[in-house]
Amino acid sequence: MKQLNSKPIVPLPGSHFIRHAVRAIVTRGEEILLLYTARYDDYTLPGGGVDEGEEIEVALSRELLEETGAESITHISPFGIYEEYQSWYKPDFDNVHIISHCFVVDICGSFTEPQMESYEQANGMRPVWLPIKDAISHNRETLANSNKKGQSIYRELAILETVAKEIMGLNID
Template sequence: MKQLNTKPAEALPGSHFIRHAARAIVTKDQEILLLYTARYDDYTLPGGGVDEGEDMEAALSRELLEETGAKSVTQIKPYGIYEEFQRWHKPEFDNVHIISHCFIVEICGHFTAPQMEAYEQANGMRPVWMPIQDAIAHNRDTLANSDKKGQSVQRELTILENIAKDIMKLNLG
């Protein structure tokens, strides 16, 4: 898989653990499926943490069902990896080393209602289809100007810029 970071991830001081995440790149026509989170005013790829003993593709399908209502995920192809360190607000560790595995996928059939976790609902998360350049512009603005921005906005901006360069141009050509 391609390394998506523009520069290597730098460890933060203190202890950390590794968390693997699976993230989905789903496109249709000239749009991409993203999650908008009102609390952080940003757009992110659907996906999340891989549970202990869970297969990466199973985690990807589970996360897509929970966050977007996608029932049938097919054609899963590796795209790239983004690594980062973030602060961790639990007593056993100071930081988390997140390794995001991004996959290009297709969704077959209809979507059902998302089954988001309580904290996702509380944060105002909802799935949206939109032009990728609109999401990139929005996340750039959030990163530069918002006091609401979360820790993930730089990751998502970098990944979306890679997708726009590598994948979306193929869909538009």
């Protein structure tokens, strides 16, 4: 898969561990399926961590079901990898090196009620379809003007801008 980072990643000082994650890119026309998180006032791609011994495609299906209620996905196509370092909140390591495997997928069939984890519910996370340009504008505004922003907004904005240009053929400047 191609590298989605526009600049080389630089490790943060201190100890770190590697966490593999999956991110789903689901589009229909100029809309994209995202998660809105009230706590951070941002839009993110559905996805999350790959469990120990779990296959990437299985993790992708599991995360989509948990976060959006999508019961079945088809046409899984690799899009790229985004790497980042973030501060870690537990005492065993200072940082985490997150390697996000991004895939373009189609959703087949119906949606059920999302089965979010308790912290996702507490953060006010919910699935939404919206025009990708609106999501990009909103995340840019949050990044520029909000003290609520989470660490993931840099990743999400970079990936969304790349998706808009390369998959949807949109001019987003």
